[in-house]
Structure formats: structure tokens, C-alpha cells
Amino acid sequence: MTAPTGTRPARTGGTRPRVAPLRPTRRPHRAGRPKRSLLLTVLTGLVVVYSLVPLVWLLINATKTQAGLFSSFGLWFSDDFALWDNIRRTLTYDDGIFARWLSNTLFYVVAGAGGATLLAAVGGYGLAKFNFPGKRAVFAVVIGAVAVPGTALAVPTFLMFSQMGLTDTPWAVIIPSLISPFGLYLMWTFAAEAIPDELLEAARLDGAGEFRIFFRVCLPLLAPGLVTVLLFTSVATWNNYFLPLIMLKDPDWYPLTVGLNAWNAQALTVGGDVVFDLVITGSLLTIVPLIAAFLLLQRYWQSGLAAGGVKG
Structure with missing residues (x-):
């Protein structure tokens, strides 16, 4: 007698049928993956060496005296250690002009990079959260400005500032530093994701004005993006060389980049070892x-990455 359709036949004996254990499926092994990983490791190591060798050379040679600088191997220390004496001579040479250049650079960074960061935050927030006619045109202008190098605008800026009588003044360095198209674009994209529209609507329902909403509600949410823009603009202002070179004639207003180049030119002119x-x-x-700035502000980047990794 056959069993009805859809039912299992009765088991004979007390034994259970053996079931083959499930084996985990293995992904097909790619033969090129170890070679690719090794190639990426080698390339990364070359980039690290290329980046660190000049820094190591600079640190080692800053500990040498004038005689040991030219008589010893460049990537190893000499017999005499003169780092502290070199620092003292650097800070006191030519009536302490290096300290003057350092204070000028700090002033340019605080005024220029700080102002550029604030303007980028305000402009990026407005472009991200407000709709107005011509918004696409503004976006195209910002993207186009990012692609234009700053050196291409140095000569037109000099001609414009010379007609206004602002050359050889700190304003000739500070005002161009206030414009950061990349910082504006970065804050635009960051504000669009970091600030929810529901939070703005709730603040407006509570009677808060737009300026209060920005400074009390939105600005803390923009902290990771602000730190990123601040670091980029600070490094750009700190390393700015060509614009101060053509704008400034008075050595008392030189930043560190132009001042060190003047020292280098003096050393090469006098004899190379002065x-x-x-x-x-x-x-x-x-x-x-x-x-020091990168190390101190690193935790803000980490908090920004952690906040972006959590989905609401």
C-alpha cells in the first residue's frame, strides 16, 4: 500500500537518517589579491618615505652647527649638538626679525583663515538650507572658482589693490585670504547633511530668529566641518608665498615664507654659509x-566621522 501524496512514509527501526553536515560556502580565491595588496603596501610605504625623509633631514640638520652642517652626512647627526643654540640665534638674529615674521603669520592666519572659515560656514549654510533664484548659477560659479589656482589671480589682485592703495599693507594679504571657494563648497555639502530641516522648523516655531538659529543651533552641528575648513585655510594661509611676495615690500610685514626666502637669498649671495x-x-x-594644530584638532575629525557613521 502506498502512502498518500504529500505525506512521509513511516520510519522503520529506531534509527534516524543521517544528514550530511552543511559546509560553509567558500568564496572563490582570487589569485591577484595578494599581489594587489603587496603592491598597495609598497606604494604606500614609498609615499610615507617620500613624505618623512625631508622632515627627518630638517630635524637632524637643525641640530648641527654651521661647520657640522657642511662636514657631516645629511641624514645623520654630527658630533656637536647645537639645536638650542640655533633656536636662540634664530630668534635673536637681526634684532629678532624672525619673531616679527612669526607674529605676522599668526595674524594673517587668525584674520584671514578665521574669517574665511566663518564666511564659508555662513555661505554654505545659506546655500544648503535656503532656496532662491539663481542657486544653480551660484553652484556653477563656486565649482568653477575651485578649479582656478590662486597663483593665476595673484597678478590681477595686485593690480586691483595697487589702484586702491592697499599694497604693502596687511590688508593685501588678509582680504584675498577671506575667499575660499573650496571651503564654501565643503560647508555647503556638509550643512545639507548635518542639519535636519525638522530642527530648523522646530526652532522657528519656538520664535527663534535666523541668526540665533545659526549661531545657537546650527553652528555646533557644523563643528567637524568647521575644523576641516579651518585647517585647510590655515595651512593655505600659513604656506602662502607668492601673494605676499608681490604685495609686500616692507620686511616688517613679511610672513615666515617670504622672510625665510629672504634669508636664503642672503646666504646664497654672501657665500652660502652665513x-x-x-x-x-x-x-x-x-x-x-x-x-601642533593638526594633533590638537584631530579629535574633532574623529567625532565627525563617528557622527556620520550612525544612521538615524
């Missing part, structure tokens, strides 16, 4: 504030 050790020590002191 203040060359001061140029190396001054270059080391120039990059220390930038490294």
Missing part, C-alpha cells in the same frame, strides 16, 4: 605650529 643654518632652524620652527 645664515644657512638659521634658514634650516627657522624652517623647523615654522612647521611646528602646523603639526
Whole structure:
């Protein structure tokens, strides 16, 4: 007698049928993956070496005296350690002009990069959260401005500032530094995702004005983007060379980049060994504030990445 359709036949005996264990499916092994990983590791190592060798050379040679600088191997220390004496001579040479250049650079960074960051935050927030006629045209202008290098605008800027009588003044360096198309575009895209529209509507229903909403509600949410723009604009202003070179004639208004180049030209003109050790020590002191800024502001980047990784 056959079993009805859809029913299982009765088991004979007390034994259960053996079922083959499930084996995890293996992904097909790609033969090219180890070679690709090795190639990427080698390329990354070359980039790291290329980036660190000049820094190591600068740190090592800043510890040498003038005689040891030209008589020893460039990537190793000499017998005499003169780092602290070189720093003292750098800060006191020519009536302490290096300290003057350092204060000028800090002033340009605070006024120029700080102002550029604030303008980028306000403009990016407005472009991201308000609709107005011509918004697409503004977007096209911003993208086009990002593609234009700053050196291409240096000569037209000089001619315009010379007609206004602003050359050889700090304003000739600060005003062009206030414009950061990349910072504006970055804050535009960041504000569009970081600030929910429901939060703005709730603040408006509570009677808050637009300026209060921006400074009290939106600005804390834009902190990771602000830090990013601030670092980019600070580095750009700190390393700015061509614009101050053509705008400034008075050495008392020089930033560090132009001042160190003047020292280097003086060393090469006089004989190559007069203040060359001061140029190396001054270059080391120039990059220390930038490294400190990146290390101190790194936690804001980490918090921004963590906030962006959580989905609401």
C-alpha cells in the first residue's frame, strides 16, 4: 500500500537518517589579491618615505652647527649638538626679525583663515538650507572658482589693490585670504547633511530668529566641518608665498615664507654659509605650529566621522 501524496512514509527501526553536515560556502580565491595588496603596501610605504625623509633631514640638520652642517652626512647627526643654540640665534638674529615674521603669520592666519572659515560656514549654510533664484548659477560659479589656482589671480589682485592703495599693507594679504571657494563648497555639502530641516522648523516655531538659529543651533552641528575648513585655510594661509611676495615690500610685514626666502637669498649671495643654518632652524620652527594644530584638532575629525557613521 502506498502512502498518500504529500505525506512521509513511516520510519522503520529506531534509527534516524543521517544528514550530511552543511559546509560553509567558500568564496572563490582570487589569485591577484595578494599581489594587489603587496603592491598597495609598497606604494604606500614609498609615499610615507617620500613624505618623512625631508622632515627627518630638517630635524637632524637643525641640530648641527654651521661647520657640522657642511662636514657631516645629511641624514645623520654630527658630533656637536647645537639645536638650542640655533633656536636662540634664530630668534635673536637681526634684532629678532624672525619673531616679527612669526607674529605676522599668526595674524594673517587668525584674520584671514578665521574669517574665511566663518564666511564659508555662513555661505554654505545659506546655500544648503535656503532656496532662491539663481542657486544653480551660484553652484556653477563656486565649482568653477575651485578649479582656478590662486597663483593665476595673484597678478590681477595686485593690480586691483595697487589702484586702491592697499599694497604693502596687511590688508593685501588678509582680504584675498577671506575667499575660499573650496571651503564654501565643503560647508555647503556638509550643512545639507548635518542639519535636519525638522530642527530648523522646530526652532522657528519656538520664535527663534535666523541668526540665533545659526549661531545657537546650527553652528555646533557644523563643528567637524568647521575644523576641516579651518585647517585647510590655515595651512593655505600659513604656506602662502607668492601673494605676499608681490604685495609686500616692507620686511616688517613679511610672513615666515617670504622672510625665510629672504634669508636664503642672503646666504646664497654672501657665500652660502652665513645664515644657512638659521634658514634650516627657522624652517623647523615654522612647521611646528602646523603639526601642533593638526594633533590638537584631530579629535574633532574623529567625532565627525563617528557622527556620520550612525544612521538615524
